[in-house]
Amino acid sequence: MSELCMITGGSGMLGRELAFRLASLGRPVRIFDIAEPRLLPDGAEFVKGDLRNPADTDPACVGVSVIYHLAALDASSSGDDIRSVNIEGTACLLESAAISGVRKIVFASSSDVYGSPPAQSPCHEESPLVSTGPFSMSKIAGEELCLSMAASSDIKASVIRMPIVIGPGLKDQHIMRWIVNRAVEHKPVFLGAGGRAIRHYVDSGDCADALIAASDNDVSAGHCFNVGYDRPHTDEEFARAVIRAAKSFSIIVPAPRAISDAVLQIARATGEDPVPPDYRDGVFGDSWLATDKARALLGWRPQKRLPVSLHDFMRWHKRNLLKNIG
Template sequence: MTWLVTGGAGYIGAHVVRAFLAEGMDVAVVDDLSTGHRRFVPERVPFLEADVNDVEALAAFMAEQSVAGVVHVAGFKYAGVSVSEPLRTYRTNVAGTAAVLQAMEVAGVEAIVFSSSAAVYGTPDVDTVTEDTPTAPESPYGESKLIGEWLLADQGRARGIRHTSLRYFNVVGSGAPELPDTSPHNLFPLVFTALAEGRVPRINGDDYPTEDGTCVRDYVHVADLAAAHVTAARRLAAGRRLRPVYNLGSGTGTSVRKIVEAIVAQTGADVLPEVHPRRPGDPARIVADGSAAAADLGWAMRHSLAQMVSSAWAAHSAAPG
């Protein structure tokens, strides 16, 4: 039984691939390498370089590899950039998801795990979000992920596919030194790069009603996230009924100050973060209740904050220049 990981040459997708292999499960990868890296995919893993909108190529590859299910990670994942590039976002995330579902139908593949996002919640009016918290995305990216969830649900009703969507919060760390986060928009690589260039990291606002005055966010280790995908795939393959969506969050959260200070300490830099004014619209606290995922998918935070930072720094330091 082979599972296809779309976007399997990217930061998160590559960790999902490793998680499947660690469980002795066959896996294949499709990626257009627009942001992924061919070196992230182990040589023994069948690989197709293709756009997920290419239904014919995807369906043929699924049939060739005897694919039983798909983990759909491929996507345009930059919420801020999506505001200025909405059409690119919708083409990749909405049309691309529809194309993956169409290819599955052609190839007779009946199970899918979808990479969704906390961005579907927008700025919630509660401190801790559950799967029942109203969705109110505030960017084309968040909207595109919510539409992706709808597409899975609609195809489930129409064609009987088994599916679930995993809503990510802030994914950090590394499960292997050769798998760094290379995104130009994510917090950890941004701070690492700033420190390497002699710039001081910044904190936006220190007067929030939180323990240290800075915003509290939910950070999860990428290896823990990847393991949840494998469990979801196993459950779907076994015919088990899963909820349509799950939050993958810590339930507690970490302040921005603690995150930045932990990164600075790990790198050995002799600087203090600069405090800047609040950014408009930043809520004081967004944390996810992951109890549903814990019950159904064995979800757990197995890595501490220190491990998140040290593993990310080790991978960043080992990355090719």
């Protein structure tokens, strides 16, 4: 029988994608989350619990061989909540994993660990880690906790550093959602820095494949891996791809930095701020990743391109809007 895989945060967008991919490979899946998923793969098990509570994490880890640790609060949450869930929760999970004899843990990290924006792009796995807010700090700490636990126990740990993940179910408050909403409503899309800022994205399915590749390859132990599309995209390229996928009549309005700052200030004053605190300094800066290491050691490479991912996302987004209207 295949080894039992547990996904923390398995009710989220990436967690669901990962659960179905593991199930398609014939692997038993346990989802651990504070919220019940809307849809489970056949045969998958759901365990409701809080990462910070050993009374929840201890029994959840029993019988588990591989943990994919995806559960985390994003940058839109308060600093105290982020530290509590993302750092203290990770520490609690690792203690339970060690007690239960878990064989491997794959930690879902973020490109934000390089800074927002990073000092230099592309970012390599050896690039300096820079905390620019509670979320990025929590991801740096989570990486250190997992790798330190592995160094002092029989658990093997690896880290996947992902940029902006695109796929059906995306609900974060990154500026990309602001662009999507503007396009769906056929409103002008204002782009700071003239739309020339460069960012990296990755499809949720490709990201799930990277997580599985890390768990399946012993060579990944103790390593961090960047993932992303074959190439990064400028904000203008991204916005044009969104507009095409949405079949929108929106126009793109590249704006100088000063005007962009003024627009963001107005948005914040009206309660429609599209940029979480961790990203405000980096919204106009370049941030992209070198993914050579994942290709070389894991044999991973992205299978989708940005237009395809956006088409899949937009189809889900429109269905979701219709459901809410109904």
